[in-house]
Structures are given as C-alpha cells and as structure tokens.
Amino acid sequence: MSSSTEWSVLAVEIGSGEVLLETAPDLLLPTASVGKLFLLHHLAELLDDDPSLARRMLRKDSVAPVADSGLWQHLDAPALTVADCARLVGAVSDNLxxxxxxxxxxxxxxxxxxxxSAPGGSMLNDVVRDVRAPEDPPMLSIGCxxxxxxxFRTPHPTVLSWLAPSTDLSMVSSAFGLDPLAHAExxxxxxxxxxxxxxxxxxxxGVRAEVGLLEVDGRRAAYAVICRFEGEVVPVLRRMREYGTLLLDALRDGGSGLEAYDPGPGPAR
Incomplete structure (x- = not known):
C-alpha cells in the first residue's frame, strides 16, 4: 500500500463505550457520498415535524441530469415521493x-x-456534479x-430504515457475509x-469510506473507516475487509477478536 495512504478509523461499542478500533479518528479526509447522510438526517427531522412531507412528489427533471451511482436515472418514473427519493439515496446512494x-x-x-452534529468538521460541501469546475467545492464531502x-451512537431511526437495504457491501461490510440485495432484517x-x-x-x-452501525447478537458498535489513497484500490479494500473482520470478532468475543486477528503491516489499531 502506498506510503501516501491516509486512514481515519474508529469503532466504539455502544453499550460499554469501549474503543474497538482507532487510527487518527479526528483526521478529516474526503468522504464522497458519505456526506449524503446529513441530507437524510435533515429529511428525517422534517418528517418528524410534518409526516405528510413523505408523500410529496418530486420530479426528476427539476435538476440537471447527473450520472454514476443510482437507479432513478435508469427508470421511467418522472416523479417520486420524498420518502422514495430518500430510500434511493440510502439503498443505492442515488445521485439524481x-x-x-x-x-x-x-x-x-x-x-x-x-x-x-459533527464537531470534528465533517460536511456535505455541495450537490453532486458530473464535472467540478474551478469555482465549485473540490469534493462532495469531507469527514472524520x-x-x-x-x-451512529444515537442515529435517527428513520435514517436507519433508509440505510438498512444499502447494497454496497464492498468495503468493511464485505467481512459480514451478507447478501447485498437482501439484508434489511x-x-x-x-x-x-x-x-x-x-x-x-x-x-x-482515491477515496473509499464506510460508516455505520453493526449489531451482532444484541451488541452494537458504531464504526467508521475512511481512506484516501494513491494507486491500487484492491489493497485498500482488503484492509477495509480486515477492519470489518476485527469489528465482527470484537462484538462476538467481547474484544478478544482484536488480539486474535492480526491484519498485518498497516494502520495502528
């Protein structure tokens, strides 16, 4: 892995407050679509105040087309409810x-x-753009x-409902052995x-990030693994999976998994 690779990692068991993983947890790095969580949280709070907002119809042609992640750009539906738009963001990080x-x-x-909600400076900087001009924020979001x-130690339950079917299990969650298309329960x-x-x-x-909440047999841990790197992505994904294994073992074994599993040379834990 390149010497220019930077990691910000933290995992905490929610019940005890025990730190399970830790590497430069306050380091701000680019986080790409992770910052969309601030949008989902704001929507969840708006729905708390006005549940009827969930049924409001929004048109896809109200904004310029945008590519990459998501399904709506490939669907015929010209409009969706606010709630369905939020579900698409949670499930497939839908840019449109x-x-x-x-x-x-x-x-x-x-x-x-x-x-x-993010005292360390995490932020959604902008809308999603296919091309970033010099006058645009240089990255979609930053975070630590x-x-x-x-x-995720006290997440909004509506946000969790939108995240439950998330299909991207390519990073930390690749260690959990789940079906990417059927793991909402x-x-x-x-x-x-x-x-x-x-x-x-x-x-x-040059960016891979995963943040979330893992529950194993009633024990929960909030976690975040963020990496900025140069060069090959495969070693980064391999290390993220190793972090997932460490986290899973720690929740299963009350922390003993941290000593039992060594990911080899790399970030401190």
Whole structure:
C-alpha cells in the first residue's frame, strides 16, 4: 500500500463505550457520498415535524441530469415521493435523487445539520456534479471517523430504515457475509448470532469510506473507516475487509477478536 495512504478509523461499542478500533479518528479526509447522510438526517427531522412531507412528489427533471451511482436515472418514473427519493439515496446512494432532494430542501439547512452534529468538521460541501469546475467545492464531502461514530451512537431511526437495504457491501461490510440485495432484517451469523448492519459508503477516485452501525447478537458498535489513497484500490479494500473482520470478532468475543486477528503491516489499531 502506498506510503501516501491516509486512514481515519474508529469503532466504539455502544453499550460499554469501549474503543474497538482507532487510527487518527479526528483526521478529516474526503468522504464522497458519505456526506449524503446529513441530507437524510435533515429529511428525517422534517418528517418528524410534518409526516405528510413523505408523500410529496418530486420530479426528476427539476435538476440537471447527473450520472454514476443510482437507479432513478435508469427508470421511467418522472416523479417520486420524498420518502422514495430518500430510500434511493440510502439503498443505492442515488445521485439524481440526492440532487432533487437538495433542490427541494436547500443545501444550507443540510449544512446546518452537519455543523451541529459533527464537531470534528465533517460536511456535505455541495450537490453532486458530473464535472467540478474551478469555482465549485473540490469534493462532495469531507469527514472524520470520530464524527461518524458520534452520529451512529444515537442515529435517527428513520435514517436507519433508509440505510438498512444499502447494497454496497464492498468495503468493511464485505467481512459480514451478507447478501447485498437482501439484508434489511437481521440474519443468522452463527449458532447464536443475529447480525444486522446499517451503513453508508462513499467512493471516488482515491477515496473509499464506510460508516455505520453493526449489531451482532444484541451488541452494537458504531464504526467508521475512511481512506484516501494513491494507486491500487484492491489493497485498500482488503484492509477495509480486515477492519470489518476485527469489528465482527470484537462484538462476538467481547474484544478478544482484536488480539486474535492480526491484519498485518498497516494502520495502528
């Protein structure tokens, strides 16, 4: 792995507060789509105040087309409800749904949510853009592991419902053995285990990030693994899976998995 690779990692067991994984948790790095969580949280709070907002229809042509992640750009439906747009963001990190929602609620209120809920400086900087001009923010979002673990220690339940079917299990969650298309409910993970994960990932050139909440047989850990790198992505994904194994073992074994599993040379833990 390149010497220029940077990691921000933290995992904390929610019940005890025990730190399970830790590497530069306050280091701010690019986090790509992870910052969309601030949008989802703002929407969840708006729905708390006005549940009828969930049924409001939003048109896909209210914003400029945007490519890459998501399904709505490939669907015939010209409009979706606010709730369905949020579900698309949670499940497939839908870029078009993200921009339609941001157009509806505004970026400034979402950034206000980030400012009050992420003391370390994590932020959604902009809408999603196919091309970033010099006058645009250089990256969609920034974040540090400490902020996201802080968030997932007391997450909004509606946000969790939107994240439950997230299909991207290519990073930390690749260690959990889940079906990427069918894991919204707890699944057996051993003789006595029931496992569930709620996660949001971010992918960009030289960026891989996953933040979330893992529950194993009633024990929960909030976690965040963020990496900025140069060169090959495969070693980064391999290390992220190793972190996932460490986390899973720690929840199963009360922390003994941290000593029992050595990921080899790399970031401290």
């Amino acid at each position: 749904a993200t921009n339609v929602l941001l157009d509806h609620v505004g970026l400034a209120p979402v950034q206000a949510v980030a400012a009050r 592991a400490a902020d996201w673990v802080h968030y 707890p699944v057996p993970a051993g003789p006595a285990d029931a496992l569930q994960v709620w996660s949001k990932t971010g992918t960009d050139d």
